[in-house]
Amino acid sequence: MTLDELFDQPVYSQPQKMKEAQLLSVLNDMDVRHRANCEPYAAMMAAQGKPKEAGALADLPFLPVRLFKSHLLESIKPEDRFKMLTSSGTTGQQVSRISLDRVTSGFQTKAVVKIMQDFLGKARMPMLVLDHPSVVKDRANFSARGAGILGMSNFGRKMTYALDDETMLPNWSVIDPFLEEFGEEPIFLFGFTFMVWKYFVRALEEAGRSVSIPKGILVHSGGWKKLQDEAVDNSTFKERTYAATKISKIHNFYGMVEQVGSIFVECEAGRLHAPSFADVIIRRPHDWSVADFGEEGLIQVLSCLPQSYPGHSLLTEDIGTLLGEDDCPCGRHGRTFAVHGRLPKAEVRGCSDTFDGQAA
Ligand SMILES: [Zn+2]
Structure with missing residues (x-):
């Protein structure tokens, strides 16, 4: 084999x-x-x-x-290095360094495609990124978050960022026209767990607003540490996300920079x-x-x-x-x-x- x-x-x-x-x-x-x-x-x-x-x-x-x-x-030999991945660490913390050649990088991309297509289907859906646009623009701070968003952009079209760069609040001047145009069809939403929670779901709750995305599929990843500190577990996350957005298809995934591409996705049964x-x-x-x-x-x-x-x-x-x-x-x-x-x-x-x- x-x-x-x-x-x-x-x-x-x-x-x-x-x-x-x-x-x-x-x-x-x-x-x-x-x-x-x-x-x-x-x-x-x-x-x-x-x-x-x-x-x-x-x-x-x-x-x-x-x-x-x-x-x-x-x-591999140093000359075969294609990319060096680093984990997102806070200042002073040691980060992982992962050396990739073209072959491994190619397998990683292919793996994510195979896995995500099983959950999302093959057609590209309009995509709402639950983050702010600078996360991929600012190359000096190009993070695991930015790389993750770009990786997932392969599954979407009309990629739109839901948060405002300055305030990190939901950017209604972008979200409203997006939902006006695509709200009735399947929409792919992606973000990092804590960002989705704090800057979208909690922000909606605090503003007393809700949106209706009944055919949305939300994929999120990035660890539960910060949410655990707020005593939010996966079922609470799902319930309150549904209450604020009407999204019932919510998939968390588990993965790490040391094995990029090998992602473990949460199914409909949780x-x-x-x-x-x-x-x-x-x-x-x-x-x-x-x-x-x-x-x-x-x-x-x-x-x-x-x-x-x-x-x-x-x-x-x-x-x-x-x-x-x-x-x-x-x-x-x-x-x-x-x-x-x-x-x-x-x-x-x-x-x-x-x-x-x-x-x-
Ligand atoms: Zn299952």
């Missing part, structure tokens, strides 16, 4: 057992290739005594995602789905053994996309729960899970110290 063959299949069609066999062969090959082309990775694997061929997905070696903040790990070229394993934080269904643990993400850096198997610092396998009411196959938030900082350090020592 090659990555191209994996891409030729519908993205949620494979029953888990079959999918695991396919992923295992691709991921074992990637492990061999990254060991051959990325010396620090090979050294870490050797130091842990990891065998060269795993017999199951859970036996594949994994790196803590934090390692990409302290080390530039790549499996579960995050692993696509055909990626998977998820939940591990117990203290001994990293595999957790049972329904048991909280650290999320490990597997992806066939990272060819230019050893990011195909990463232990994140996020806590999640495996919800099911081939049994989602929406009919999609594979594993489903939920994300609950971040592991407290002190515990994260304990997990990654061993790796940092080896990679130095």
Whole structure:
């Protein structure tokens, strides 16, 4: 099985057992290739005594995602670098650096298209971006947010920014004519979770206004940390977004800069789905053994996309729960899970110290 063959299949069609066999062969090959082309990775694997061929997905070696903040790990020559992605960190915080070649970058774009078409269909819809236009104009501050918006713009047309650059309030002189023209047809809305919440839903609530976008499909991503601080969970988010906008199709997705393209999208039943070229394993934080269904643990993400850096198997610092396998009411196959938030900082350090020592 090659990555191209994996891409030729519908993205949620494979029953888990079959999918695991396919992923295992691709991921074992990637492990061999990254060991051959990325010396620090090979050294870490050797130091842990990891065998060269795993017999199951859970036996594949994994790196803590934090390692990409302290080390530039790549499996390509510097002249083959096509793009360097960095995570959005606050000042003084270390950011991840992810080295992409053209091949990996191409796979990332293709992956997002395959996944999003399953939820949005193939026709491009009028698109309302729940952000302000400067987020993509100001190249000096070109952020993960800007890159995410441009990535999603492939699925929309008549792209319109809903927020005012100066005030960050809903820009009615733009929104009203947009809804006048397209309000009766399917509209694609995209934004970052916190932006959607604070500057659109909450802004509507505070202004005592509402809009009617009954055929809208809202896709949002970007972490729940700030919303958790306001005690807003996914169902509250959905209920109040619906109340303010009449949008009932709302899809969150989970993904990270260390595995761009491998996104886990929330289906109509409210579960995050692993696509055909990626998977998820939940591990117990203290001994990293595999957790049972329904048991909280650290999320490990597997992806066939990272060819230019050893990011195909990463232990994140996020806590999640495996919800099911081939049994989602929406009919999609594979594993489903939920994300609950971040592991407290002190515990994260304990997990990654061993790796940092080896990679130095
Ligand atoms: Zn589902």
